[in-house]
Amino acid sequence: MSITLARRRAFLLRALAGTAGVAFAGASSAQALADAAKPVANAVPPIANRLAEYVHRLRYEDIDASALEALKLRLVDTFGCALAALKEPVVQRCFQLAQAGASHASALIGTTHRTTPELAAFANGAAIRYYDLNDGYAAKEIGHPSDFISVSLAVAQSEGRSIQDFILASLVAYEIECRLFDAAAISPRGWDNPSYGVVTAALTAGKLMQLSVEQLTQAVNIALIDHIAMNQTRTQVLSNWKGLADASAAKSGVFAASLAREGITGPSPIFEGTYGFEKLVAGQPIAIDTAAFGGPGRAFRIADVLVKPYPAQGHTLTAVEAAIRLSGRIHDPAQIDKVVVATTQLGYKITGSGPYVWAPATKETADHSMPYVVARALIDGTLTNASYAPEKLAAADVRALMPKIRVEEDPALTALYPRHIPNRISVYLRSGEVLTERVDDLPGAPDMPLTREAIEAKFWRTAGTAITRANGEALIQRIWSMERLRGVDPLFEAAMAERAA
Structure with a gap:
């Protein structure tokens, strides 16, 4: 059996047994394909x-x-x-x-x-x-x-x-x-x-x-x-x-x-x-x-194309960074009276409006919730994959802080989109002090591209417990010189997810 015929037979078997039942045309299918693809003359x-x-x-x-x-x-x-x-x-x-x-x-x-x-x-x-x-x-x-x-x-x-x-x-x-x-x-x-x-x-x-x-x-x-x-x-x-x-x-x-x-x-x-x-x-x-x-x-x-520093919806990333910076200046989150997040029109629509973002019950809702990611970053001084664990979603501290957060559009920030995805956070303390932080861009944004060293650092932060050091280093080095590889098999071979000790 020829390779082409074998491939065709394998595909047809997958199609009939798998995701769809397709009625196949007769021997004229190739001509029909060519005719269907032709644009109208002079158009x-x-x-x-x-x-x-x-x-x-x-x-x-x-x-x-x-x-x-x-x-x-x-x-x-x-x-x-x-x-x-x-x-x-x-x-x-x-x-x-x-x-x-x-x-x-x-x-x-x-x-x-x-x-x-x-x-x-x-x-x-x-x-x-x-x-x-x-x-x-x-x-x-x-x-x-x-x-x-x-x-x-x-x-x-x-x-x-x-x-x-x-x-x-x-x-x-x-x-x-x-x-x-x-x-x-x-x-x-x-x-x-x-x-x-x-x-x-x-x-x-x-x-x-x-x-x-x-x-x-x-x-x-x-x-x-x-x-x-x-x-x-x-x-x-x-x-x-x-x-x-x-x-x-x-x-x-x-x-x-x-x-x-x-x-x-x-x-x-x-x-x-x-x-x-x-x-x-x-x-x-x-x-x-x-x-x-x-x-x-x-x-x-x-x-x-931006490289993300935090596991959250794109419109929230600079807000997360702003909240992390502010967290170091807030000794006790209980002293926060209110928080105002100024964002873009899309940032407000996608991550800051509707009742569900104020009481996220799932990881997926939480990582698309401006109130949640800002509250978590203000409290913890970071935002990681672990920030969406069930106990984090239900924690009393974040549930107490989220109702104090207001999200609103600032047309001046909207005007910077999409080249920049800015956010500004103002934290009002019970003492009367107001702390403000605005972030327009982060490393990894188009105007702030990451170096190889920065990408490697993110790789190890993200996958360091999922792959051995030897395998991870091999994978990274093969990618850096991948034009010398014969195909993609060496990438899969290096990416064996053995637990790091």
Whole structure:
């Protein structure tokens, strides 16, 4: 049996037994795919086609040294976030699900287990995202591009691609995700950012599968029609799904690319159509100029992706830092009369409004709650993964302080967004003294990039108890020189999550 036929048979068996029942067309599917991908004559090509053409055209030689270094920094950070979360019950359940996969094509981070590329993208994505400590990008939408490193790892391994292919696909993931976030806000209309993420995943996987322009276009069409996510994920009581939504988009995107490779077509034009993404989800035309995307002589968006210092929602990070600075000047939190947090319009809307952020009952609600993270940082002088333990959420000290906190928008701070995500905290003490701290940026922000040493320090703070020193050092050094590796296998081999003594 040829490799191509074996791969096709394996994929069809997974599709029939797994996530979807698909009715496959006959021998004309390849021609149907090509016809469906063709734009109308003399018209601007649909967005899906333009994205596909950009991804297909991009080459490893188009990557400059700064983009490669930015990816290495974020890859160390991403592995650290994933390794630290392997002990968490939610992540363990996702890994257990993935291990039930019949295929052994793609590895699960920190283990010797392998599964299908779809389930590896899901499970590894769950680990990367769990602590809300991986990187972030703020524009018209805000999200986490490194979530889709789970796709480039899984598919590079399953397809046997080179490390250069992996690097290129990872930069594709960052570029597509960020550019879509630049294009249009969808959360105000009730939709969630994994609706963009599934496009990112499909194109990232498709690049590694070496799909044609027509196939990449169909991967986008299939991915979007199948995976429009609701913003209820990030509203009211936040659940485990907050950290799994992008992982699910990653899985769906890999599956969409696999379908497109087999000749399956999706509806078009998926963005501009009568009932397409622009009309139903964005509520406006989406401006996409792929000529401005990263490439020869043009910067990649990865340089504008922040590296998080604290495990909390992006709009709260500078408030956490301000609260930590103030905590050293407050000898007794019981002497606090009130706290006023001035933030951006989105900071207020996402993290400072509604009754649920004032009484968070879940970790996921708490790490998206401005009152909680500010109160915890004022009391403890820090904010870590342990800050969301059940006993911390229920502690009398934080429950007493949160009602004293008021969150409000300051238009002057809103005007600085998205290049900066500023917050200002004023603490009013019973003595009459007022303490104020404003923070506009933190190390790791686009204007304050981290060094390798700073990234390594975060890695050890995050994952130091999840991996031995020898394995961690090997992983980090392999990433720093990864262009000399043959593929991604050495990264997985080094990332064995043996408990540090």
